[in-house]
Structure formats: C-alpha cells, structure tokens
Amino acid sequence: AASLSMILANLLASTAGKTPDSFVQLDMMRLPLGILSGMGFIGAGAILRRAGHIAGITTAATLWFLTVIGLCFGAGKIALGLTGTLAGLFTVSALLYVEERLDSDHEATLTIVTTSGGPPEQELRATLNHPKYEITSWGALYSPGDSRREFTCELKWRAPRQDTAVPQHVRALSDLSGVTRVQWSPHSR
Template identity: 45%
Template structure:
C-alpha cells in the first residue's frame, strides 16, 4: 500500500491501469460491444483511483483516544466493487426469445475493476498476472472456440392439414438432415384436423440461416400449410 504521496509511484500505477484497461477493452471494442475501449479504461482507472485514495488515507485511519469514530479506508474499494455490480447488471440483456446477451461484457467490467484495485494498491505482479489471464481468456480462447463443434439453435413451426404425413415422417426428415430434436409441442384442431408442431432443434454449424434443405422438403410436401423458421447461435 502507498503511504507517502509519491507522485512517481502514483503515475506508474495509473499508467499500468490505463494500459491494462485498454488491452482488455480492445476485445470488447472489436466486437462492437456497448462497454468498449473507453468504458473499460474508465472503469479500471476509477477502481485504481479509489484504491489510491484509500492508501493515502491510511495514515489517518484508526481511532483517536478522544474520539469514538474509527475510519475504515477499505470500505472505499469495496464500495467500488459493489457499485460495479449495478453497472454490470445493466450490460446484461435478456431478449424476448430467451437469449441472454452481455454476460461477458459485464464480467469484463467487473474484472477490470479488480485489476484497477490491484494496480492502485501497488500490487504490480498480481495486476500483471490478472492482465495476462484476461488476455489469454478473451483472445486466446477465441482460437479454441473456433475449433469446437458448434451447433445452432433453431425453432420451427409447422402447420399441417389432414392430408400431410404423420409425425414419424417429420422425425425421419429431421434425422436425415442431421438435426437433433430438443423439444416438441403439438396442437390439433378437432373440427378441421389441422395440426401445428412447434419444434426446438440443434442444427449443424453449417446449416444455412435461411431455408435449409429440410425446410425446402417441408415446403414441397403436400398438406404443409405454413412454415416458420428461426435460427441462432449457441
């Protein structure tokens, strides 16, 4: 911890924090996230300055013999971490279709806060190790993820007339296309015999976003009245 007001040391800590926040923020900026380069730098610097302020207050901490007040300087950086929880929560978005976005951005903001506290406390080795791990996770893991077997999550709605084939035909067509059925729900109209299937699927990574082969098959099948198709990444 910094006890004396050594401005050379203060500048070094702020500089290390700036560089660390910028390097982590580059990943978010390249992906066009809301919390990009400037946001990560400001968050890291805010944490560093809070820790520096706490360190400079250390000589005034304690309890005077004539006072019942005791100063706890560690509450300042702890308050920074608590506040970051609210900012991180604001970066997370849950769409109407159930997809959650912004979790990595929120975690990155919290992480650069901790890095800023490390550099602000003069723990350069720990802060440098944290930076190296962050870069290895955000950049190095991209290469690993690229080699993983990814699947796309798809949703399919089929409305079938009584003349359309049965459920066995539907399952067989999906299996032949290499699509894994996750969940299925069905409804039937007793008066007309119309059937409606709602399916959640795991599709191969190379599945086209619009009209894959099995969609063309369904469209050409007699009795298929309506098709709705949606696909995303998992």
C-alpha cells in the same frame, strides 16, 4: 478480480492511512468492498434475460475485472496489473474456445408446399420426426379449389453454434413425390 482487489488492498495496507495535518484515515480493506458492491451493481444492469436466454454475464464480469485492473495500475502496482490483465485475457479466450464447442439452442421455420397428390400431413410429420429435432408448432394451409397445400412448422434443436447446415432429413423432403417447395429459414440469435 476479487483476488486481485484483495491482493491490492494487502499491498496498500502498509500505506500510511493518515497524514499529520489530516483528519481523514484511509481504510484499505474498504477498497475490495467498494469494488464488489459498486461494480457489482452496475454489472447486474448489464445482465439481460430474453426469451429464456441469459446474456451479458461476460460483459458484467469484464466490467468488474477491468475496474480492478485500473485500480492496480492507478495504485502503481504495475506488475500486479499486468499479471491480472494476462490472466483475464487467458481466461476469457479459454472460455470463448469452450463456448464455441458447446451445443446451443437453434430454431428454424420450415415451409413445405405440396400438390394435392403429394404426401399427406402425417407422412411429412413422420419424415420430420427425428430424435434431435423438436417440432414446436405446426400450421397447415388448405386452399379450396387450389391443389396446393402449405405446411409451416417451427423446429428447435441443440447443436454446435457454427453448425448451420440444412439437416439431411429436411433435405429429404424435397425428394418426396408431390413436394413442390421446401423452404428452410433458420432464426439468428
């Protein structure tokens, strides 16, 4: 977008900056400056930080880019506008392709219900101990007079965005003697 705005300013630099009956003089180099500051300010408002994640950068960049494309078409530089549009579509598509293949943060809540004769808490933790997964919290519910125990933990891991399968070591929990229920609840982002 910055390159397009400078190319547009250079193409329009030869435009007569002042008509004989006007006191206003055009300065074409103010065009990229105005775009950079004005749309940069608006784009900054589209960027949000939430729970340690930053969102809206693509939206901010697209707002800025489309402003420049609009100026190209508005100034009558159709070829430059079309070239910029194609370059922008290619760039966003290529980055989306790359982003889908990068690992992203995943979180899930795991609830395990056992009988009193089921595996002890340490064995459950050991089964969940996996280099790819981090237990971020662990809770236990022991009911007096009830033979049932309930363990709840929060897990965090990095994997490709489209990887939504239940991990094998979590599925293995249901095979343990005394485990009556395993509930896996991934958090959506």
